[in-house]
Amino acid sequence: MTSPGTLIGRAAHLVATRALSRVAVIAAIVLGLAGGSALGGRAGAVTAPVAISQPSAAPAGDTPAGVDLDEDGRYDLAWPLTLGQRGEDAYGSGAFGASRDGGRRRHNGLDLVAPVGAPIRAPISGIVTRVGQAYSGEPELQFVEITSPTTRYSARVFYVGPSRAPGAQVTAGEIIGRAQDLGRRYASGMTNHVHVEFADHRGAVLDPSAVLPAFPRRSKA
Numbered sequence: 237m238t239s240p241g242t243l244i245g246r247a248a249h250l251v252a253t254r255a256l257s258r259v260a261v262i263a264a265i266v267l268g269l270a271g272g273s274a275l276g277g278r279a280g281a282v283t284a285p286v287a288i289s290q291p292s293a294a295p296a297g298d299t300p301a302g303v304d305l306d307e308d309g310r311y312d313l314a315w316p317l318t319l320g321q322r323g324e325d326a327y328g329s330g331a332f333g334a335s336r337d338g339g340r341r342r343h344n345g346l347d348l349v350a351p352v353g354a355p356i357r358a359p360i361s362g363i364v365t366r367v368g369q370a371y372s373g374e375p376e377l378q379f380v381e382i383t384s385p386t387t388r389y390s391a392r393v394f395y396v397g398p399s400r401a402p403g404a405q406v407t408a409g410e411i412i413g414r415a416q417d418l419g420r421r422y423a424s425g426m427t428n429h430v431h432v433e434f435a436d437h438r439g440a441v442l443d444p445s446a447v448l449p450a451f452p453r454r455s456k457a
């Protein structure tokens with residue numbers, strides 16, 4: 237089994253050999269880990285944004301956007317979907333760290349535009365450790381939690397009708413369910429989306445866009 241130390245060692249090796257975009261992604265992961273560890277505690281802990289360069293070429297269509305850290309031919313990290321990030325709507329912004337509850341808390345994840353029923357992909361490789369309710373007393377809206385034994389990161393994707401159960405082994409980029417409908421809970425016009433959040437092994441919140449590869453740019457028609 238690969239230890240986190242080994243993974244970072246491999247990342248360091250890749251830093252010496254890979255193109256700038258890949259280097260930036262791996263550096264962001266290492267920085268994200270260090271930043272998250274320093275803060276401790278999931279509630280309210282927000283890592284500083286990490287600048288990452290954009291890739292020179294963006295994948296087209298529904299191709300999952302991911303990164304293969306240990307070069308086993310499979311993604312270790314991937315975007316759940318790449319239609320866009322939720323901007324400002326009637327309920328606020330979907331950006332990581334955006335204000336919530338009139339500034340009393342911050343948005344501890346990142347919202348990704350997701351039409352109802354859209355296939356949603358695993359953001360990390362690992363084991364499904366939980367499938368739960370996004371809001372207590374509201375069984376319909378659910379989340380899927382995946383924990384990576386390698387990095388000890390956990391990722392949660394909210395508002396997903398799951399197609400994987402706890403205990404299942406998943407690879408980043410693999411479909412884990414379908415986007416649910418937020419229209420009933422947020423009736424005043426919220427962009428339908430899934431919410432993705434990351435935590436390190438101590439539970440410190442990490443910026444998803446610092447952990448995941450650079451978000452692919454899409455050409456606008």
Ligand SMILES: [Zn+2]
Pocket residue numbers: 330343345346347430431432
């Ligand atoms: Zn959100």
